Amino acid sequence: xxxxxxxxxxYGTLLLFVLxxxxxxxxxxxxxxxxxxxxxxxxxxxSAAINEQxxxxxxxxxxxxxxxxxxxxxxDLLSRVLTLETSALDERSRKKILAxxxxxxxxxxxxxxxxxxxxxxxxxxxxDAGWRxxxxxxxxxxxxxxxxxxxxxxxxxxxxxxxVIHPDFKVIAVADSxxxxxxxxxxxxxxxxxQIEHIPISSRIKLNERLVTSDFSTFSIRGIxxxxxxxxxxxxxxxxxxxRLAVDFSNLTLVLxxxxxxxxxxxxxMGDETPTINKKSH
Amino acid sequence: MTKKIYxxxxxxxxxxxxxxxxxSHITLFDVSADAVTIFLAFIAVTTNQKTNTSxxxxxxxxxxxxxxNVGLNMLARTVGSFVAGYFNVPKESHATPKQKSRxxxxxxxxxxxxxxxxxxxxxxxxxxxxGYRIVVFGFLESLFNLILAIILNWLFLRQxxxx
Numbered sequence: 001x002x003x004x005x006x007x008x009x010x011y012g013t014l015l016l017f018v019l020x021x022x023x024x025x026x027x028x029x030x031x032x033x034x035x036x037x038x039x040x041x042x043x044x045x046x047s048a049a050i051n052e053q054x055x056x057x058x059x060x061x062x063x064x065x066x067x068x069x070x071x072x073x074x075x076d077l078l079s080r081v082l083t084l085e086t087s088a089l090d091e092r093s094r095k096k097i098l099a100x101x102x103x104x105x106x107x108x109x110x111x112x113x114x115x116x117x118x119x120x121x122x123x124x125x126x127x128d129a130g131w132r133x134x135x136x137x138x139x140x141x142x143x144x145x146x147x148x149x150x151x152x153x154x155x156x157x158x159x160x161x162x163x164v165i166h167p168d169f170k171v172i173a174v175a176d177s178x179x180x181x182x183x184x185x186x187x188x189x190x191x192x193x194x195q196i197e198h199i200p201i202s203s204r205i206k207l208n209e210r211l212v213t214s215d216f217s218t219f220s221i222r223g224i225x226x227x228x229x230x231x232x233x234x235x236x237x238x239x240x241x242x243x244r245l246a247v248d249f250s251n252l253t254l255v256l257x258x259x260x261x262x263x264x265x266x267x268x269x270m271g272d273e274t275p276t277i278n279k280k281s282h
Numbered sequence: 283m284t285k286k287i288y289x290x291x292x293x294x295x296x297x298x299x300x301x302x303x304x305x306s307h308i309t310l311f312d313v314s315a316d317a318v319t320i321f322l323a324f325i326a327v328t329t330n331q332k333t334n335t336s337x338x339x340x341x342x343x344x345x346x347x348x349x350x351n352v353g354l355n356m357l358a359r360t361v362g363s364f365v366a367g368y369f370n371v372p373k374e375s376h377a378t379p380k381q382k383s384r385x386x387x388x389x390x391x392x393x394x395x396x397x398x399x400x401x402x403x404x405x406x407x408x409x410x411x412x413g414y415r416i417v418v419f420g421f422l423e424s425l426f427n428l429i430l431a432i433i434l435n436w437l438f439l440r441q442x443x444x445x
Contacts (some may be wrong), residue, residue, distance in 0.1 A: 011330040013367070020339040021362040027346075027353030028404070 098146055108256040109133055114158070118165075118191065118249070125149065125161040127255060135159045138219045146225035146246025147171065147213060148255055159257075164226070165191045165249060172217050173243075176210040177250045178203060184211070184226055184243060187243040191249055192269040194227065201234050211243060221236040221258055287333070290325060292338065297321050298344040313419050315426035316372060319397055322363045323431070324439060327382060331367030338363020351402035354404040362397035366390075383435055390431040394424040 059066070094110065111129035129135045131154050139199045141148040148162035162169050165186045173184040173196060180203035182196035199205055209229045213220040231242035301317045308314055318341050326334040342359030347351030369389035371382050375401075402415035 011331075013335060016332055017335050017360065017364045020335060021357060023339075024342065024353050024357035024360060027356055029353070031353050033352070061429075 007051065065113075066115075072239055075216050089253065097254055097256060107259055109135055110254060110256055111135070111159070112254055113252050116252075122167075123163050123165045123191070123249070125163055125252070125255075126259070127159050127161055128157065130155045130157040130159055130196050131259060135257050136260050140220045140224070142258060143247060143255055143257050145248070146227065146251065147220065148247055148249075150219055151257065161255075163249060164194060164245060164247070171220055171226070172214050173211040174216075175205050175229075176201075176212060176215040178207045178209070181214060181216070182241065193230070193246050194243045194245055196229075196243055197238065199239045199241055201239060203213050203235060203239065205229060205232065205239065205241070207232060290337065294318070294321060294337065295344060298341065300349060302345070302348040311418075311422060313422040313426060315430040316397070316405055316423060317430065318359070319362060319394045319427055320390055320431045320434060322359065323366045323369070323393050324361060324442075326372050326389050326393070327369055327374055327386045328364035328442065329370070331364065331370055334367045334370070335360060335364045338365060338366075341359070351405060354401060358397045358400035358404075361400055362393040365396045366393035368392075379440065383440070386435065386439070386441060387428060390427050391424045394427040395420050398423050 011251045013114040067101060090112065093155065095109065109129050111127035113125055114128045115126035117124045125141075125148070127135075127141070135151060135154050137151055137154055139151040142161075147164055149161045149166070149169060151159050152162045153160040164171070164184070167186060167188060168182070170183050172181060174181045180199050182199040184194055184196050186194040196211070207229055211226040213222055213224040213226060215222045225246040227243040229241055230244045233240040295316050301354075305317050306314050322334065322338050322341055325337050336357040338361075339356060341363070343352065344357030345359065346355035349355060365418050366389040369385045369392070371385055377385070396419040399416045402419060403412060406412075406415065
């Protein structure tokens with residue numbers, strides 16, 4: 001022990017120097033490690049973690065308000081999405097109609113179906129075009145796929161359409177290849193099946209034959225597709241024919257209203273028959 | 283003795299401040315004289331090596347706090363002071379004032395070189411090579427220190443060294 005103290009006294013200066021140098025090296029090391037920065041960052045992370053926990057805890061109290069706010073945001077977003085989707089759908093339908101090359105749609109009036117009443121007996125459509133847009137009674141309503149119906153009533157901005165699938169609707173249809181004619185009507189039931197009457201048994205009409213409107217019709221322009229023959233059953237004098245309609249009435253959005261075709265001269269030469277035609281046009 | 287040590291510590295503080303805020307701005311070839319080294323050399327010559335090493339450590343702490351590089355300054359000043367301690371003139375010696383002055387100058391040069399070498403190795407704000415820093419800057423700083431030490435010795439320290 002005494003030797004140790006003797007050594008310490010003897011080499012005191014050197015030991016002190018070594019001690020000071022060690023402290024200096026320690027400081028250098030601490031400076032290189034950026035202790036202050038580490039402590040600062042650690043403190044920051046610690047306080048941030050505490051704050052986060054507190055925020056989470058306090059958010060429980062404002063949960064109801066937050067939910068209401070999110071509901072408002074959701075409602076707003078939903079309405080925007082619906083508006084945009086509807087607009088996109090309308091635009092697609094409009095483009096589809098305008099892109100159809102089978103007929104010139106430039107003279108036609110475009111309208112949107114705004115209301116409908118479908119049942120197995122009484123069907124009716126309302127379109128958003130009235131006499132202000134030039135729509136008149138007895139105008140033909142159609143889509144590129146085929147005949148939709150006939151305008152039966154017109155107001156300033158709306159018009160009521162009697163569709164093909166109405167028991168009172170009748171139109172003369174002609175077979176595309178053989179030219180056989182008959183009166184197309186719908187007798188209720190399935191909305192995509194109509195019947196054709198007065199096609200003689202001698203006719204060369206075949207299954208899957210396409211039917212279009214003819215010039216005989218008092219309201220419709222000719223050549224509008226009506227449907228295809230899906231069933232033929234011979235009777236005594238005439239065929240009992242079922243037609244699958246060309247138009248899918250379940251997804252009608254945009255329609256075209258064809259200009260009025262009624263020829264005054266034709267009506268006058270038909271004489272007494274005219275009132276009948278106006279009342280129940282073919 | 284204690285009073286002398288406290289007085290010396292006060293002087294050390296003042297000199298460190300003067301060095302930091304005035305002398306370090308008077309540069310030639312990016313080198314300035316170091317009054318702290320001169321003071322430590324003076325302490326080394328007039329007191330013993332142990333006291334001087336402690337003063338060097340204290341000076342390192344002070345200059346380190348002022349420059350923001352505590353560890354390196356502590357090491358450099360401690361080493362410089364320790365080395366300068368070998369030029370100590372014992373009280374019972376019969377050295378003439380001229381001999382004491384020479385030892386003081388030698389202590390200034392050696393302490394300056396050691397301090398500068400360590401600071402140059404550890405801190406390189408100008409991006410020079412270590413050899414260039416140690417040789418050129420060390421030589422220039424020692425030269426400036428010597429000139430300043432001669433001036434101070436001639437003006438103030440001569441009497442103290444003689445006593």
